[in-house]
Amino acid sequence: MKSSSxxxxxVNLEVGVYDCEIHLKFRLIEEKGVLSDREQLxxxxxxxxxxxxxxxxxxxxxxxxxxxxxDTDASPEMRxxxxxxxxxxxxx
Numbered sequence: 001m002k003s004s005s006x007x008x009x010x011v012n013l014e015v016g017v018y019d020c021e022i023h024l025k026f027r028l029i030e031e032k033g034v035l036s037d038r039e040q041l042x043x044x045x046x047x048x049x050x051x052x053x054x055x056x057x058x059x060x061x062x063x064x065x066x067x068x069x070x071d072t073d074a075s076p077e078m079r080x081x082x083x084x085x086x087x088x089x090x091x092x
Contacts, residue, residue, distance in 0.1 A: 015085050017074040018066045024049060025061040 026049060034044045053059050071079055 017069045019069055020066045023063040027058040029056040
């Protein structure tokens with residue numbers, strides 16, 4: 001009979017490092033004040049786009065690309081996070 005105590009076994013999660021690029025072009029009806037703060041503008045644009053097209057948003061062009069990189073191409077900080085993810089038993 002096996003012991004009830006679980007042994008730690010690293011789980012090889014299917015995670016990797018990717019270069020991602022998104023090009024969005026759309027028209028939006030929005031308050032003029034939002035356009036003055038770049039961070040607020042980006043948040044408003046992403047919120048509007050993620051909600052989908054409606055009478056205030058007209059989607060014109062969307063291009064998305066993602067390319068997997070070698071782990072060694074990532075920054076040291078990102079490589080450490082990747083190793084932690086791959087060895088985490090919480091994410092299994």
